[in-house]
Amino acid sequence: MLFALVLHLIAGLVTGSVFKVWTLLLVLCCVAGEVILASAMHGVSFALVQVANLVAVQIGYVAGMLVRGAIERSLGRTASARTHRAS
Numbered sequence: 001m002l003f004a005l006v007l008h009l010i011a012g013l014v015t016g017s018v019f020k021v022w023t024l025l026l027v028l029c030c031v032a033g034e035v036i037l038a039s040a041m042h043g044v045s046f047a048l049v050q051v052a053n054l055v056a057v058q059i060g061y062v063a064g065m066l067v068r069g070a071i072e073r074s075l076g077r078t079a080s081a082r083t084h085r086a087s
Contacts, residue, residue: 005056008057
């Protein structure tokens with residue numbers, strides 16, 4: 001079960017360092033489906049472990065965002081191209 005937790009954490013880390021928030025929502029929907037299926041097959045006590053995997057994805061995503069921000073700052077990049085200043 002620790003192995004699954006680490007895999008979910010790494011999946012969140014990769015998602016946060018590469019993709020935007022909409023991809024996180026898609027990943028969370030997939031993991032939520034995993035939680036529902038696991039609780040149906042193994043019971044409620046196993047579902048609590050699966051909820052920890054859901055939280056691990058979110059923590060990994062935040063860590064990935066922080067890593068991406070640190071890399072962008074170290075390379076001297078400014079804000080993303082999507083932000084515009086009013087002229």
